[in-house]
Every structure is written in structure tokens, then in C-alpha cells.
Amino acid sequence: MESTGLAEDRTAVTGGDGGGPLHVLFVVPSLHGGGAEFVARTWMAWLVSRGHRVTVVTTSGKPTDEFLPAGVEARTLAGQRGQSRKTAALRRILTAAHPDVAVALQAHPNLVLLAAARGMGAAKPPVIISERNLVSLGLAGADLSHRMKIFTAKRLYRHADHVIAISHPVAGELVSGFGVSGERCTVVPNPATAKVAPGTRVDRVPGTAAGVQLVLPCRLVKQKRPHLAILAAAELASRGIPAEVISFGGGPLLDDLVKLAEERGVVFRPMGWVENWFEHFGSNSVVLLPSDREGFGNVLVEAAAAGVPSVAVSGALGVADAIVPGITGELALTAEPSDLADAVERAAELELTGIDRWLDRFSPAGSGAALERVLRRTIAARRG
Template sequence: MARTWANYLAGSGHSVTFISVAAEGDKSLLHPEVNAVFIGERHNHVFKVFKLRRTLEAARFHAVVSAQMYPNLLLQAASIGMKGSRPKVILSEHNLVSLGMPDATPAHRRKVAVARLTYRFADHVVAVSHPVAGELVSWFQVPGKKCTVVANPAADKVGLTNQKMRLPQGEMGIQIILPCRQVIQKQPHLAVLTAAVLTKRGIDASVVAFGGGPMSEELNKLAADNGVELQQRGWVHRWFDHVAPGSIVLLPSKREGFGNVLVEAAAVGIPSVAFSGALGVADAVLPGITGELVADDSPEAFADGILRARELDPLVARRWLSRFSADASGETLEGVLTRCVGGMAS
């Protein structure tokens, strides 16, 4: 997402620097005009703040956009006591933080406590979805006039000009696609249990999982115990190119800031099912059009949702899908930057 924004702004004629607080990555994915700086060669928070401050002071940016909580806090710390003019500080948040607090580690709780005290002082805060924006305003106390929803450019990876139609279901079985990390938050076991429910109803159902994770072996055992066919594909960048026609995406997460895979699925004509209690998924699904939201995260409720979703054709929502293109997302962010810096051109 950050790379997509940087590339869009550079393509629009702005002078852009991409600063990574992680180890050096692949610069070839960036626009040729984007300057890349990597400050993650040491894993020391104080060093990163110092290096980031030096970078900001040397370049004299008009505005700086950070992505997710840790970079947000580094940016806010680095902007304190800067020499010369301070750039406008725009934070972006992509998670529903409060829903994850019951299972959070002490270190994460401390980080969140600092964010709750400091986010409100940023010049602007960008949210990936309306539920995330609501949390920023109500829980982080960010003034509403300083918070804007910028749609995730989730359709950029798929491309809206290379869509494929789904084949009719007929008497085919159902292939449930699980495109997510296999961690507790995502509740991947529910995909296997949902397939088992469908099988008991006389519908041949299997699961194809993309992503992997610490629960992979547990998922394999659960599938074997329930007689469910499970294919583990690992992490695949363009997972949607490797699924059978007539498949249904299931995202059983108990919390999501957005849910990129739901938009990616819709962009290639694959319906999806998600738990409405995850909240952020409400921005990534058009119920009854691109997929279904279920009110209960039980295997039975997901099975019912899948049977409803298999009748849908998400491609009728092409105009809605264009909202998640790189151009639409970048244009909205560009508007935020323009307002923050008073109409400066670069």
C-alpha cells in the first residue's frame, strides 16, 4: 500500500522519498523517480528515531506519511525538536486496535498506550476503512476534521481490466479459499469446520489455504480428523490466479481493519464470505453483490453464507471496485496532502 501510494505520487509529478524502517528491500518495485532510504540496519528504536530525524531535516519535506503504528510512533518522535521547519505529519492506521487488546502482550499494550496519547496531535490521520476511522475518533481521540478514510488500493494487484468470469456452479462441489495467515486472529480452523458442515449437508466441500503460519500443522490435523480435503499452498502473491472457477473465499477473522483479499476476490469474480463482527470487512464487501457478511462466526453460519454467496456475480460491481484502484486511492491521499500543506505542488 505504501509503495503504491509512493509510486502514484511520483507518477503525478511530486518529489517522493520512500523511507523504510526495516531492512533494505527490492527497490525495483518503486517508481524510477522515487528515492529509497532504508534506516532499519539496526533494531534500536532510539537509533531509528535519530536517523529518521536526520533524514527529515536534510530533505526538508513538505509532508511525511507513515504507515501503521510502529512507523507512526517513530515519525511522531522524530518530528519533535527538529531543526528548521517541521513537515506536516500524516499518520495512517490499518488495524482495529481495540479488538485485539484482550490478547495483546505487555509490550504491545505499552505501544498502544503511547499511540492513544499522541495520535491526536498529528496534523492528519488516514484510516483504511470507516470502522478504523471510527476507532481513531472515539478511542484515540483524533478530531473528526483531522481524520480521512483513504480506500486501500487493493484492486491494484489484480487490475480491473483483466477480470475473468466465473463458470456456473451446476452440480460442482465447493472449493473454499482461505487466503490469510494461519494465526489465531484469523480463525483459520473455521474454514475446515465449515467444509465439514457442508459435507454433512451432502455438498462436496474442500479447502485451499494460501498464507501458511504457526497454525498450519494444527489445521492439517483438524482437516484429517474431520475428513476434509485441505491443500496448503503457502504464501502466493497472486493467489487468485490459482483457484478453480466456482470457488468461494472465506475470511473468518475475528477482527480486520479492512480485508484486502475480499476486494481482490471480487475483482476476479469470486464471491466471498466474512464475519461482520470483524468490523473492517464492511468496507470490503457489498453484501448480496460481491459477497455475504454473517452475524455469527460459527461453521453453520459460514456454511449458510457460502451457499448464498455461490449465487452472486461480483463483477456487476465494477464501478465500486474502481474505488480501490491505485489511481483512486492515490488521488484521495494527494487531496489530504494538498490540504495539509496548503496547496503546495510537491
């Protein structure tokens, strides 16, 4: 994979308003433990490398200081009991820090930031919130607390100065379901290749002559539907294509998957959580992410950066931003094992060539440059 040099990116992003260094304040749940936290850390490190001042405020008490990017000042709302106290504490931080712009990631930090900014008058900084999930698809069966949070989000999100979406399906939901103006909603690509070192590429043999190793890179939970990987492998075996499943990620469904694999005669190797899971591909690997919904799907881009094709279900929506069908992978028509197996067979034939410019979109430089433009234009719009 070819990476874009920092000098090139400086030239690319300083043309806009030509402004100087900014003070950017982030509000996040913590600094480690999920995709949003990883994205926030990568954005913070990028902005610091560009000469900006960055402050981060965490809303939880999770001890993650060891993940604080160099040069970033950290504050926390831990110890503040109840949302009203967290909101008041964040308002005091905003008033004292006087950032040029404040950015939150995920629903809870988004709401805390929006509530804290209300009533600040002229001292209120431009507020940017970022939604990372397809919210509506996750409401079925959700508890009352989550439903109330989303109800509040549908009332408050529209009041943000700008909204960043993780993918185009998420942006569509924000505009249609949350009342966010399309003119104030931007899709900023995730820095999904940040973990994949340049030159990391599997020596793949396209095709299914050597069988298929289905790689399952997700938590073993209901939303991810990991049992479909076992069923897809069994379907491939019935077609005369030897298939095994290797899983990177633990979860409560592990025992069920082991039992299902034994019943279907499928080799299943659970590896647990592995940070750099993409360094363990075989020459016949195909990544399978059978989730019923995804806001995006970082693992699909990580796989492509390592030279391995992916398969996801078209109905998961956000995955369409993370796969180029026929180029980096395939979108299965449905979640039926036969459709998944069809998509795996097609994906196995792909060679993943000529995708460097597409991957650059998801590099720290590409994602960071897009974020910086959104920051500057949001600030300029407020001044205007």
C-alpha cells in the same frame, strides 16, 4: 474490470488548490512483507507518475531495495539502535530534506515520525499518520512492549496534522479511542486491485450444484481462525454440498489444519504463499476469510475484481468496507460453522455484475487520487 485512465485522473485531482509538484516523504517499516508496505509502494509509484518527488525512509534493516518503486529516493534508519537514535536520525533527515509533507504507515513508523517532528519548530512539515489495524481488538494477550506502544499511540496520534484510516471501523476507533479529531481523520481506500490485471475474471458457474471450493487466502495463524474453513466445509458436506478447502498462505497452524481436515473428512489443499493467488480460482470458488478482526481485507476486493464472491464474519468489523453484502459477497452473522455455511451458500449464488465503479474506488488511480487530495488539503490547512 474497467480501469480509469491516467488522463482522466489528472483532470479529477488537479482542480483543488491547483498546486504544483510536492515533495512527499514516507516512513514505513520496509518495502515488502505486508499489506502496509504494498499500499505504500503503490502510493509512491502513483505520486511519482503524477510528477511529485517522493522519498521513503524505512525503519527496519530488512533488505528490500529490489521493491523500491522507480523514481523514489530511499533512506533507512537501520543501524540506529534504540528508539531515541531512530527518532534523532529521522529528525535530521526531515530537516535536510525539507519535504512538503511527511506520511507514515503503521504504528511504529507513526510514532517515530510524530516524535521526530516534535521540536522542529517552523521546520516541521505537516505530519500525516496512517493506521491499518483495529488496535483494541488485538490487545488481549499482547505482550508488554506492544501494550506500551499502543499506550503511547493513544497519547500522540491526536497531535498529527491528519490521520488516514484504512477503513471506517478503524476510523471510528481512532476517533473514539485515540482522541483523534473527526475533522482530521479520513478514510482513504486501499489500492487493493493493483495486483489484479484488467480482464482477470473467473468463468464462474453460480450456485452449489458443482460443489464449493472454499478459498482460504490468509496466514494460518490464530487471528485468522483458519480452522473455521474446515468446519464450514464439513457443514456444507452435511447438507449434501461437496466442499473442499484450498489454502494460500503458510503458518504455524498448518499441521493442525491437516489433522482437523482428516478428522472431518474434508479435502484440504495447502498451496503455501502465492503472490497472485486469485489467478488459481476454480469455477465454483468462494473466498472465505474467517478472521476475528481485520482492519480491512485486501483479499476480499481482489477476489471481487476476479469475479469471485467472498464471505467474512461481521464481527471482524473492517471487512464491511471490503464486501458489499448481496453484491460482492456476504457477511456471516457469527463465526459458527452453520452461519458460515449459510453465508457461503448465499454468496455462491451471486454473479458479481455491475461492480466496476465500486472497484474503481480501490484502484491505484482511485486510491492515489484520494491520497493526493488529503496531502494537498493537509498542507493548505497548515498554511492557513
